[in-house]
Amino acid sequence: MSDIRKIVILTGAGVSAESGIDTFRAEGGLWEQHRVEDVATPEAFERDPDLVLRFYDMRREAIQTKAPNAAHLALARLDAEWAGDLLIVTQNVDDLHERAGARRVLHMHGEHLSVWCTACDARSRWTETLIERPPCPECGKPALRPDIVWFGEMPYRMDDIFAALEDADLFVSIGTSGAVYPAAGFVRNARELGAATLELNLEPSQGTGWFDEARHGPATQVVSDWVEEILGPPR
Numbered sequence: 001m002s003d004i005r006k007i008v009i010l011t012g013a014g015v016s017a018e019s020g021i022d023t024f025r026a027e028g029g030l031w032e033q034h035r036v037e038d039v040a041t042p043e044a045f046e047r048d049p050d051l052v053l054r055f056y057d058m059r060r061e062a063i064q065t066k067a068p069n070a071a072h073l074a075l076a077r078l079d080a081e082w083a084g085d086l087l088i089v090t091q092n093v094d095d096l097h098e099r100a101g102a103r104r105v106l107h108m109h110g111e112h113l114s115v116w117c118t119a120c121d122a123r124s125r126w127t128e129t130l131i132e133r134p135p136c137p138e139c140g141k142p143a144l145r146p147d148i149v150w151f152g153e154m155p156y157r158m159d160d161i162f163a164a165l166e167d168a169d170l171f172v173s174i175g176t177s178g179a180v181y182p183a184a185g186f187v188r189n190a191r192e193l194g195a196a197t198l199e200l201n202l203e204p205s206q207g208t209g210w211f212d213e214a215r216h217g218p219a220t221q222v223v224s225d226w227v228e229e230i231l232g233p234p235r
């Protein structure tokens with residue numbers, strides 16, 4: 001670790017699983033309970049906005065009842081104590097990284113607690129429901145949608161992510177299956193750019209072969225152990 005200064009961490013649903021938030025592709029996971037085509041595409045929103053708004057209203061309410069787990073807390077500690085560059089790129093739309101205290105966080109798939117006005121393009125913090133079509137806080141039009149990147153839409157801040165990958169000495173992937181691009185390709189980008197790569201996941205991901213090292217187990221365990229390895233025991 002002595003020559004590691006710049007770290008990029010990618011997190012996925014697995015980091016929030018032990019907080020009681022369903023992952024997407026596990027048995028009984030979200031995409032078994034709901035068809036992606038019905039709730040997570042712009043076409044679905046066009047076709048049946050009530051179904052989509054109800055789905056995200058339910059998720060937005062649910063995440064506000066959950067708490068960060070030891071993995072979120074360990075990453076927040078790393079964020080606070082790591083003197084070098086650090087960026088936590090999360091695919092997650094919950095706010096558990098921030099509620100654990102992490103600050104250097106980038107939500108590439110959007111956030112549940114944010115809404116996007118399709119009339120004036122403004123984004124606003126939001127904790128309530130959308131099914132009753134409330135007015136946009138900025139323009140007053142009833143044109144709000146969840147601020148979530150749906151399948152077929154471009155993830156957010158890709159330039160910032162690639163700039164961080166270009167500089168990275170270490171790329172760490174936590175709690176993601178490696179099933180969805182462009183996030184699933186970051187490990188290869190990081191490798192090609194000379195970074196060391198580490199996977200921390202419950203089981204081998206689809207891209208596990210691209211990592212220099214992989215440690216498998218629950219995030220609350222493997223992430224806490226890894227952070228303690230770097231920073232030493234909490235004081």
Ligand code: APR
Pocket residue numbers: 011012013014015017018023024025026029091092109174175176177178179180200201202203204205217218219220
């Ligand atoms: N600790 C560590 N890893 C875990 C845990 C845990 N407690 N529980 C599950 N995992 C791992 C699983 O082994 C799996 O590899 O987390 C991964 C979760 O995979 P997915 O459900 O596919 O979620 P994710 O990779 O985040 O999905 C990527 O797909 O549906 C879209 O936009 C959505 O951001 C999401 C993207």
